[in-house]
Amino acid sequence: MHLIETRDLCYSYSTSKAPVLNNINFIAGRKQRIAVLGPNGAGKSTLFRHLNGILQPKSGSVLIKGEPITKANIHEVRKFVGLVFQNPDDQVFSTTVEQDIAFGPYNLGLDEETVAHRVDSVVSMLGLEDLRDRAPHHLSGGEKKRVAIAGVLAMEPQVLILDEPTAGLDPQGVKELSGFLNALPEKFGFTVIYSTHQVDLVPEMADFVYIMEKGEITGYGTPKEIFLQDDLLARAHLELPALPKLIRALQAQGVDIESAYTYQDAEDSFMKAFGKQPIPRKKVEDPLPYGLDLPHTHDHDHEHTADHYHHHHPHQ
Numbered sequence: 001m002h003l004i005e006t007r008d009l010c011y012s013y014s015t016s017k018a019p020v021l022n023n024i025n026f027i028a029g030r031k032q033r034i035a036v037l038g039p040n041g042a043g044k045s046t047l048f049r050h051l052n053g054i055l056q057p058k059s060g061s062v063l064i065k066g067e068p069i070t071k072a073n074i075h076e077v078r079k080f081v082g083l084v085f086q087n088p089d090d091q092v093f094s095t096t097v098e099q100d101i102a103f104g105p106y107n108l109g110l111d112e113e114t115v116a117h118r119v120d121s122v123v124s125m126l127g128l129e130d131l132r133d134r135a136p137h138h139l140s141g142g143e144k145k146r147v148a149i150a151g152v153l154a155m156e157p158q159v160l161i162l163d164e165p166t167a168g169l170d171p172q173g174v175k176e177l178s179g180f181l182n183a184l185p186e187k188f189g190f191t192v193i194y195s196t197h198q199v200d201l202v203p204e205m206a207d208f209v210y211i212m213e214k215g216e217i218t219g220y221g222t223p224k225e226i227f228l229q230d231d232l233l234a235r236a237h238l239e240l241p242a243l244p245k246l247i248r249a250l251q252a253q254g255v256d257i258e259s260a261y262t263y264q265d266a267e268d269s270f271m272k273a274f275g276k277q278p279i280p281r282k283k284v285e286d287p288l289p290y291g292l293d294l295p296h297t298h299d300h301d302h303e304h305t306a307d308h309y310h311h312h313h314p315h316q
Ligand SMILES: Nc1ncnc2c1ncn2[C@@H]1O[C@H](COP(=O)(O)OP(=O)(O)O)[C@@H](O)[C@H]1O
Pocket: 013, 014, 015, 016, 020, 038, 039, 040, 041, 042, 043, 044, 045, 046, 047
């Protein structure tokens, strides 16, 4: 049984008859990091809107932990699968950032104290302390995006879906957010699903990749498997990430260098190609970039529960 599965999912918007999703079979497992790539209009956002029941398939099905989404379980599904929209203006609307983040948990029917704890915890997770009392509609795009993510995290989903989360962020913002998202599966047992146009991020932050094109899934595999398929990438208007592209160009010129996809592997490949020892690695820094005092969960097989962020908080 998969955490999330679509079976031959088809969809078209009522405004036009053309299918926007065509027989989509999408699977996400526990603690996986999944990237969905494809040109504008491929259907990525439409697919995401099916995964927490905002849209219903015209045919086929969406299964959450093996169960189809129904009126009876939609509330549970929304708690389980959190979706951060592509445009934060669709998500952020309260008078203050703090109220905005509290909105979701309140709607789950949680008591005030629990809501306050959750707000505090995600505010520090996403480094929003200075923005708490600000009006969301006065924030910059990147700030709004972080508020939108905080609002969804405050509902403590197990699956976090983010539609183009790094679009519009500055380089520091991209670095921080990608580090943050990367840490969620290991630290909290999250499954993270996101769309992006930034292919260079993919080897660093995806276990599996789906390629979408004109409403269909045209490719699926590990980043390495996907980035070996030139035709597939060309059809989806995708570039090879810079590092493997450079290494492949050198290999084509007869340079003896091993293929690599991540920055660290590429560094090793280059050192080797120059006849040097790999650079000794510093101990990996805490991958949660905001430097916070989150409770670490070392028991990775333990189911993610609502208390993972604040185990000191027994009720709820
Ligand atoms: N609300 C909508 N009403 C009608 N058509 C839509 C709507 N949203 C998206 N579409 C159309 O559906 C197709 C897929 O869009 P979308 O899922 O947003 O793709 P992507 O996220 O990959 O860019 C596009 O042709 C788009 O114009």
